[in-house]
Amino acid sequence: MNISSNYSSVLQGELNRVSKQISTGNKISQGYEDSSTFKKTIDLDTDINLSKQLQESAESAKSFAIYTDTSLNSMTETMENFKVKMLAYAGSNHSTTSREALVKELKAIKSSMIHLANTKVNGEYIFGGTDNKQPPIDIKGNYQGNGEKLTIRTDRFQSQEYSIDGASLFLGYDRDIKSRVSTNMRKLNQSALQEIPSRHAYIQAEDSIYDLTGKSESTTFYMSGTRPDGSGFKHKFQVGDPSQIKVEDLAEEIRLVFKDEVTVELSNNGQFIIQDNKSGNAKLNFHMVAGTKDVNDISELSESESIEFVKSGDAEATVGESLQFKKDGNFLTNNIQQFISPDSGFATARTTLSEVATDSLLNRTINIEGKTVSGEEMSASLTFGEETTAVSINGATFELGGGAESFSYQQLTEVMGIALSGVEVGDFESAVLESEELVDVKLNHRGEFEIMDLTSSVTDMEFSMFDESVHDFSTDIGSPLAFNSNKAIDLDRPSVDIFEAIDMAIDAVQEDLFHPDGERDGFEGNRGVQGSLDNLTHIIDHVIKERSRSGAQLQNIEYTIDRAEALTLNMQITKNDVINTDFAETSAYFQALSLNYQAMLQSIARVQGLSLVNYI
Numbered sequence: 001m002n003i004s005s006n007y008s009s010v011l012q013g014e015l016n017r018v019s020k021q022i023s024t025g026n027k028i029s030q031g032y033e034d035s036s037t038f039k040k041t042i043d044l045d046t047d048i049n050l051s052k053q054l055q056e057s058a059e060s061a062k063s064f065a066i067y068t069d070t071s072l073n074s075m076t077e078t079m080e081n082f083k084v085k086m087l088a089y090a091g092s093n094h095s096t097t098s099r100e101a102l103v104k105e106l107k108a109i110k111s112s113m114i115h116l117a118n119t120k121v122n123g124e125y126i127f128g129g130t131d132n133k134q135p136p137i138d139i140k141g142n143y144q145g146n147g148e149k150l151t152i153r154t155d156r157f158q159s160q161e162y163s164i165d166g167a168s169l170f171l172g173y174d175r176d177i178k179s180r181v182s183t184n185m186r187k188l189n190q191s192a193l194q195e196i197p198s199r200h201a202y203i204q205a206e207d208s209i210y211d212l213t214g215k216s217e218s219t220t221f222y223m224s225g226t227r228p229d230g231s232g233f234k235h236k237f238q239v240g241d242p243s244q245i246k247v248e249d250l251a252e253e254i255r256l257v258f259k260d261e262v263t264v265e266l267s268n269n270g271q272f273i274i275q276d277n278k279s280g281n282a283k284l285n286f287h288m289v290a291g292t293k294d295v296n297d298i299s300e301l302s303e304s305e306s307i308e309f310v311k312s313g314d315a316e317a318t319v320g321e322s323l324q325f326k327k328d329g330n331f332l333t334n335n336i337q338q339f340i341s342p343d344s345g346f347a348t349a350r351t352t353l354s355e356v357a358t359d360s361l362l363n364r365t366i367n368i369e370g371k372t373v374s375g376e377e378m379s380a381s382l383t384f385g386e387e388t389t390a391v392s393i394n395g396a397t398f399e400l401g402g403g404a405e406s407f408s409y410q411q412l413t414e415v416m417g418i419a420l421s422g423v424e425v426g427d428f429e430s431a432v433l434e435s436e437e438l439v440d441v442k443l444n445h446r447g448e449f450e451i452m453d454l455t456s457s458v459t460d461m462e463f464s465m466f467d468e469s470v471h472d473f474s475t476d477i478g479s480p481l482a483f484n485s486n487k488a489i490d491l492d493r494p495s496v497d498i499f500e501a502i503d504m505a506i507d508a509v510q511e512d513l514f515h516p517d518g519e520r521d522g523f524e525g526n527r528g529v530q531g532s533l534d535n536l537t538h539i540i541d542h543v544i545k546e547r548s549r550s551g552a553q554l555q556n557i558e559y560t561i562d563r564a565e566a567l568t569l570n571m572q573i574t575k576n577d578v579i580n581t582d583f584a585e586t587s588a589y590f591q592a593l594s595l596n597y598q599a600m601l602q603s604i605a606r607v608q609g610l611s612l613v614n615y616i
Helices: 002-024 035-090 096-117 166-170 209-213 247-257 409-421 428-435 498-510 528-579 583-609
Strands: 151-153 159-161 180-182 219-226 232-239 262-266 272-276 285-291 306-308 326-328 331-333 339-341 365-371 377-384 388-393 396-401 439-443 449-453 462-467 489-492
Touching (some): 035 096, 096 498, 159 528, 166 498, 232 247, 377 409, 409 428, 409 449
Antiparallel strands (some): 219 285, 285 306, 365 377, 388 396
16 A cells, blocks of 8 residues: 555656646756756856857947947048148148148147047047046047057957057057168258359269268268167278269168168168168167268267268267257157067066167176256266176166176166166165156157156256267177167158157148258258158058958957857757757656556555455
């Protein structure tokens, strides 16, 4: 009887379970009913929810990417409009009135570019990187965001970019661009000037060195700089009879001193243009001065004995790499980028000086000269040993950890800050903290020093930093490190600064400056209208490349959305297969159970109905 009762209970439970499956459409309602099926269902629910979240994120990122693509397209059209107006200006003569009107138009286009750069979507500035709660471009065109990319997850373990950060867009680096520099002193044919009547004609390649300099005596050309391969050089080219040597021979000498890594041409304004043969390198620099005296120390050349090819403000032609940093209000800046390599890019605070240096720094000395924030004279030096660096600041001497191979730019900026602040050096770390209250020294995104006087809006600081052998032409080995120089100006570099280029182009129009001109006070470094047109072409190509990158991101996002939708659908189908009841199969099973149960009940009834009478 107990066996029958137990079996009846089991069958009843199974009938109830199957009946519930038929009524609910699900194989289980509680986890204890089938732990294996329950676990599969939970796992699938988790994956479905994750897929839906990824899809929602991708939809939001898609909207962001569409705005980015639209803004980049508008930027391209705006810059093309800017370039067209510059081309029109370059191709005809303009009155002062028409030029001023064009300047206003160009400034209005710049404002449009700033507006596009500050496009905002759902409370976020799309070109600010991850620092996207403030406008990335200020009214002057300075970038205030960061270089971090916005990303979304595409699955449990992978993520995908969906933004173009402003650091890449406005301050990018194009490895397909060749560095191109130019001397900025226009050279007239001196013989033509002496004709009667005098004739103004710019120097050409077939003219003689005498035509170039106007000097009949022996002339020496002093060249220095950095080759594209990173090696520094100094070189003297002596011309005994200037009337017998041509300008094209001088150009060939320049090419040879660069070890045939560049091309050298003469512009229509008698300026030497030097272009790197390879793309993506920012090391190319060049300086040249000539004199009628052959010296080993170029600083011995007087101004009257010097013939300038490159001019930086009122600096002497022979100053070379000991040129003072440029002063603008309470800022000091240099003009030689601290560049490691095309692969590694520009130096940062963590970079060691040896990574940038063109030769070993062991036992080399860097001198620092200038004035502090209070206008007092200051001097300092760093001499690199194997393990430590000997530092002297206004007579105070001490050793810093890190020698020729490991001394960092962070340490260098700390020494610069102490020297410029004028604080006394007892304990170095304490002096660093004290100096940071007075002076801010850092490397920017292009490996250039930015020094800010924190005590005044118009600084008294003056600063120059250079290798102690910078003026020594008894050797052909150049300075291993250079920071600032009255060097040939940049016509183009792999690095990009969109708003700086726009400003320079506007200045060129405003000053009616078609070509570089070292005599144009305050605009010696301007590349002119023609140079700006070439640079604008580079910038437009750069924006187009960034838009292509944005387009690829948008395609990937759309693929992510499609994949998430498909995965969600497939997982839902799988879940249905796992959890949903097969009505035909379950109904048949239920019928079988019912028959079995009914048969069992009949059997029990018969057994219970039996008595002794049945056997008498």
